[in-house]
Amino acid sequence: MSHLSTLTLNRYRYGELDDREVATLRTHLDGCDQCAARLQAQENNRAAFELSPVPDFISSLAPAEPRAAWWSRWQVWLAPALGAAALVLIALPSGTAPTDGLKDPDRVPPEITQTKGAKDVLEAWLETDRGPRPLAEGAEVGPGARIQLRYRQTAQAWVTFAGQDGTGTVEVYGTFPAEVGEQGWQAAPFALTLDDTAGIQKFYAVFTSDPPTPESVELSLAKEGTVPGGETESIQLNKVR
Amino acid sequence: MSLDVENLYRRYGDMVLGRCRSLLGNDAEAQDAMQEVFLKVHRYQHSFRGEASPTTYLFKVTTTTCLNRMRTRRRKPEELYDEPPPIQVEDTMLTSSATRDLLNQVLALADEGTQQAILYHYVDGMTHREVGEVLGVSAAAIRKRIATFRNRLKDNPPPWLQEVDW
Numbered sequence: 001m002s003h004l005s006t007l008t009l010n011r012y013r014y015g016e017l018d019d020r021e022v023a024t025l026r027t028h029l030d031g032c033d034q035c036a037a038r039l040q041a042q043e044n045n046r047a048a049f050e051l052s053p054v055p056d057f058i059s060s061l062a063p064a065e066p067r068a069a070w071w072s073r074w075q076v077w078l079a080p081a082l083g084a085a086a087l088v089l090i091a092l093p094s095g096t097a098p099t100d101g102l103k104d105p106d107r108v109p110p111e112i113t114q115t116k117g118a119k120d121v122l123e124a125w126l127e128t129d130r131g132p133r134p135l136a137e138g139a140e141v142g143p144g145a146r147i148q149l150r151y152r153q154t155a156q157a158w159v160t161f162a163g164q165d166g167t168g169t170v171e172v173y174g175t176f177p178a179e180v181g182e183q184g185w186q187a188a189p190f191a192l193t194l195d196d197t198a199g200i201q202k203f204y205a206v207f208t209s210d211p212p213t214p215e216s217v218e219l220s221l222a223k224e225g226t227v228p229g230g231e232t233e234s235i236q237l238n239k240v241r
Numbered sequence: 242m243s244l245d246v247e248n249l250y251r252r253y254g255d256m257v258l259g260r261c262r263s264l265l266g267n268d269a270e271a272q273d274a275m276q277e278v279f280l281k282v283h284r285y286q287h288s289f290r291g292e293a294s295p296t297t298y299l300f301k302v303t304t305t306t307c308l309n310r311m312r313t314r315r316r317k318p319e320e321l322y323d324e325p326p327p328i329q330v331e332d333t334m335l336t337s338s339a340t341r342d343l344l345n346q347v348l349a350l351a352d353e354g355t356q357q358a359i360l361y362h363y364v365d366g367m368t369h370r371e372v373g374e375v376l377g378v379s380a381a382a383i384r385k386r387i388a389t390f391r392n393r394l395k396d397n398p399p400p401w402l403q404e405v406d407w
Contacts, residue, residue, distance in 0.1 A: 006332055006365040007375070010256050011296045041331030042259070049255035054247060057276055058254075061246035061283045157284070177284040211277070 004028055004035045009042055060189060122205040122233035123150045127191070140238045143196035147237075149188040149203055153178060154231055156207035160217050161188050166199030170221045172214040178207060198241050207231040244286035246279055253295060254279075257303050263333055263364075264307040266341060274310055278303050301375060308356055311348055334366040339401035350393050354378075355386040362387055363401070 004025060011017055012025055029036045124139075125132040127146040135141065149161060160175040176189055194201065204221055206212070208230040217227055226232040250257075257278050261271035281302055333340060347359045357376060361367040362383070369380040369387070376383070394402055 002368060003334060003366045005361075005367040005371055006334075007297060007300050007361075007367065007371070009332065010300065011294065014253070014256075014296050016294050016296055038332040038334075042256075045259045045332070046255045049258065054250060055276070058247050058250045058279060061279060177280055 003032065004038075006038070009035070009039050012039070013042060013046070120233075120235075121152045121154065121231075122203065122235050124148070124203055124235050124237060125150060135235075135237060137235055138238055140240045141194060141201075142240055143194055145194045147192045147194065147203075149192075149205065150185050151178070151188070151205045151207075151233070152185050154207045156209055156231060158208050158211045159188075160204075160206040160208065160212060160214075160227075160230075161190075162204040162206065162217055162221055163192075164202040164204070164221060165197075166201075168222060170204075170218045172217050175211045175214075194239055196241060198239050200236055201239050202234055202236045205233045207233070244283065246283050249282065249295070249299075250279060253299050256296065257299055259332065260300065260303040261307055263337075263340065264304070264344065264360075265310065266337065270310065274303070274306050278306050281306070297375065304357060304360065308348075308353070308360070311344060315348055333364050335364055335401055339399075340364050342399055343401060346394065346399065347390070351386075351390050355390055358383050358386045359390055 008017075008025065012022065017025065029039065124135045125148045126135050126139075126141060127148065132148060135147075141147070151159060157178055158175055159178040161173040162170055163173065164170045173188075173190065173192075178186070188205075206217055206221075206227045208227070212227065212230070220227040221232075225234070254275070258271060258275045261274040261278075262268065265271050265274060278299070282299070335343060343359070343363055347356050351359060354376070358372050361372045361375060362369070367375070369383040372383045373380040391398075391402065
C-alpha cells in the first residue's frame with residue numbers, strides 16, 4: 001500500500017495542494033490510520049511551535065526597511081552572538097542606547113559611508129559623539145568604548161568574528177553569512193563594549209566557504225593566529241585604563 | 242526588497258524544526274540546524290523566490306543540511322553533541338530507532354545522491370516518482386539506486402528493510 005509522504009502531508013497543511021490532490025489525500029486519510037496519525041503529529045508540532053517565541057537570530061534576518069537606528073539593529077544580535085560570557089568584551093544591556101550624541105536617529109550617519117583604507121579587509125570603528133570613526137592598528141581605546149567591526153567582501157561565503165585578549169584567550173562571537181554591503185563593505189551584526197582591563201585586544205574575521213565550528217576556530221587562532229582553509233584577517237587595539 | 246525570513250519562519254518553522262529533530266535526534270543540534278537552514282534561505286533568497294513550492298524547497302534544504310551535519314559527525318566524532326534523550330518522531334514512516342539505524346547504514350554505504358533517495362523513500366514514504374521529482378532525476382534512476390542499496394544489505398537486512406514495502 002502506498003502511503004502519503006511526509007512532504008505531501010506538509011504541503012497539505014500549508015495549502016499547496018490543488019483541489020484534486022486534496023480530495024485524493026482526504027480519501028486516503030479516511031482509510032489509513034497511520035497517515036492520519038502522522039498528519040496529527042505534524043499538527044501537534046505546529047501547535048507547540050506557535051507557543052514558542054521567535055528566536056532573536058530569525059528576527060535579525062527580517063527585512064531592514066524601514067531601517068532602524070544602526071545601534072538598535074546590532075543589539076538584536078547581541079544575545080546569540082555573544083552569549084553570557086563575561087570576558088574582555090561585554091555585551092550592551094538590551095535596550096541600552098549608545099552615547100548621548102547618538103540617541104537621535106537623525107544624527108546617526110549611514111551604516112557604511114566611508115572606509116579608512118582600501119588595503120584592509122577588517123576594520124574596527126569607534127563610536128563617538130560625532131559618529132563612528134576608524135581606528136588604526138594599535139590604537140588606544142578606553143573602557144566602555146563601543147567598537148564596530150567592518151569587513152570587506154571576499155569570495156568566501158561565511159565570516160566568523162572572534163576576539164583575543166592579552167592572555168591569549170580566544171572567544172568566538174559568531175558566524176554569519178558574508179554579505180555584500182555598501183561600497184563592498186559590511187558591518188558585523190553586533191557591537192562590542194570594552195571592559196576596564198588593560199592590555200592588547202585583537203579582533204579576527206575568518207572567511208570560510210562553510211561555517212566552521214567555534215571550537216575549531218578558537219583552537220586554530222589560539223595556536224596559529226590563523227584558521228587553515230580560510231582567510232584570516234585581524235586588527236589589534238590597545239586597551240588602556 | 243529583502244525576503245521576510247521572519248514570516249517564513251513563522252509559517253514553516255515547525256516543519257523545518259521537526260524535520261531537523263527527526264533526522265538529527267537531538268534537540269540542541271536541531272535548533273542549530275534550523276538556524277543554518279534559515280541563514281541559507283536568507284543568503285540564497287533569489288533561488289528561493291523561484292520555487293513554486295516553498296514547502297518542497299525548505300524540505301530539501303533542511304534534509305541536505307541535516308545530512309551534511311551527520312556526515313560531519315562521522316568524520317569528527319569529537320564534535321558530537323551531548324548524548325541526546327531519545328526523541329519520539331511521529332510523522333515519518335519509520336520509528337525513531339529505525340530512522341537512526343537507517344541513517345547509520347545509508348551514510349556508511351551510499352553516495353550522497355543515494356543517501357537522499359533512501360531517506361526520502363524509506364523515512365518519508367515517497368514513491369520513486371516523488372523522489373525523482375524532488376531530486377530532479379527519473380523514477381527509474383531512483384529505483385536503481387534503491388535496489389543497489391538494498392542489495393548491499395541483503396546478507397544482513399535490518400528489520401526496517403523487511404517491514405517496509407512501498
